[in-house]
Amino acid sequence: MKVLHLNTYDIVGGAARAAYRLHKGLQGIGVQSKMLVQTKVSDDYSVIAPTFWLDKIVNKFRPSLAKLTLDNTQQLFSPQWLPDNIMPKIKQNQPDIVNLNWVCDGYFQIETLAKIPQPKIWTLMDMWAFTGGCHYSNTCDRYINSCGACPQLHSYKDQDLSSWVWKRKVNAWRNINITIVSPSNWLAKCAKSSSIFQDTRIEVIPFGLDINRYKPIPQKIARDILHLSQHKLIVLFGAIQATNDLRKGFQLLKIALQHLRQFGYQDKIELAIFGASQPDPPVDLGFRTHYLGQLHDDITLQIIYSAANVMIVPSLQEAFGQTASESLACGTPVVAFDGNGLSDIINHQQNGYLAKPLDTYDLAKGINWVLEDSDRLQRLSYRAREKAEQEFSQELQAKRYLSLFEEIMSSHSSKS
Known part of the structure; x- marks a missing residue:
């Protein structure tokens, strides 16, 4: 089985570390796993990133360009309006299954998700996938119905940037076949209560780590x-x-x-x-x-x-x-x-x-x-x-994902 993980970074930041740990855990149990990223820091051959100089320059400025629509908000908010070049790279790698992770900072346009023909998993790293752009809602629960009048944007208008992002997700993902994986029951409950994922299959698999590396020393x-x-x-x-x-x-x-x-x-x-x-x-x-x-x-x-x-x-x-x-x-x-x-x-x-x-x-x-x-x-x-x-062992997490991948692949094949 060939698995391709999409993540903005490979090892920089908590979400990247979580995605990379899953990737390495799957490799550890014999799965052909690769990561496709916008920005690569490691020297891992199985992490794929742009090599052409112009692509590197464009990607360097993507995070800043992605925030041009924001009004100096101090919160993490991602409109994801920039076009991307992900589909040719997915086609080139020919994966059997695609696992999305943290795909923000201008890396992944909302409308791209529906274009991916392979079976799709989305490992939630935060709340962004089911909100109008915020990564954590704080005390706001507007994502349950629809977004707008976003407190993180200091907006009092129902038709604001968060409403526009939410509508794009609803329209682009209306009939999409995807399985959501949450690392915690709390986040799974939030996703299930959202207007975007209320009818979507949601599983809970905790993040793993290398417990042979993270262990007590005197x-x-x-x-x-x-x-x-x-x-x-x-x-x-x-x-x-x-x-x-x-x-x-x-x-x-x-x-x-x-x-x-x-x-x-x-x-x-x-x-x-x-x-x-x-x-x-x-x-x-x-x-x-x-x-x-x-x-x-x-x-x-x-x-x-x-x-x-x-x-x-x-x-x-x-x-x-x-x-x-x-x-x-x-x-x-x-x-x-x-x-x-x-x-x-x-x-x-x-x-x-x-x-x-x-x-x-x-x-x-x-x-x-x-x-x-x-x-x-x-x-x-x-x-x-x-x-x-x-x-929380990396091996246990990988085996849980592999079981889910095999189930989804089997269901996909029977419907083809």
Whole structure:
């Protein structure tokens, strides 16, 4: 079976990492898998990207061109109006099945989807596929019926850019045969409630990772490498643009840390933050803080997770939450808000703590609950690794996808 994955990038960003992990997982069980991307960073021969100099120049400017219709919105919003050159490349590779992933930043025009003749899977990385352009809806639920008067565009008009994007999707995908795969039950529920995918088959397959690479290493060694204290409790937080992306919840973590001081941890805790450098001027978080900067490799992440006592993932919305599953695989329990994709990763008071949605005091209580009892912390650590082994291995994810691919291919052949 020949599988072709479409994704804007190969390894840059969380969605790219998720798509690439699936691609490598399928190769690991003998599937002929390739990735077709707009921008390639790796040297992986099985990742296909434009090689002609003019195509490279055009693709370099696609993300900026794609945002020309936006009015300086600070939210991630993708109209996907640019024409693309994907169909000739799909035809050239002759796949048996096409798996879409994160295809934004001008890479994939909405109308292209209906032109793909092969059986199609769409692995959701966020909410974009069923909204009028936003990647996360925040508190807006207009995608359930139709978009318009978009709060992320600061619009009060029913006929706005989000309405136009939503109508294009409805018209272009009206009779399309596609299977949606969500990494979490929360995102699957959102997709099923949408006007675009309400009648579409939706499956849930969690994101996988290499649990032989993401595994615990001795905490003392990890802390020596990172020059972290051997005697303090280390609270970890991290994400791409960790302190600037409002959806990742750093602003809520700051409040929770103020609450945490009430539990008497002033001299017992140090913070570690990856995905950001120390801001100027520095922010007083109430505890000594180590900024570890931007990270791009699995080994460094494994070391950081292993050095921590607890990982905090205070995202407002999360399709899945790969930092949480990576942390569990390294034996570090996770504290997060309930009510999004993280609820599938964390078993409350088994391998971490699920706080009431956006309740910063309960988030602080969760951190305290994990740290206050050393025997409990050890049990949580064991169960964290156990959960990763049982549910998040790359091989298990690949086998689940292969089973779905084979079923869809069989159904497609019988109808041909």
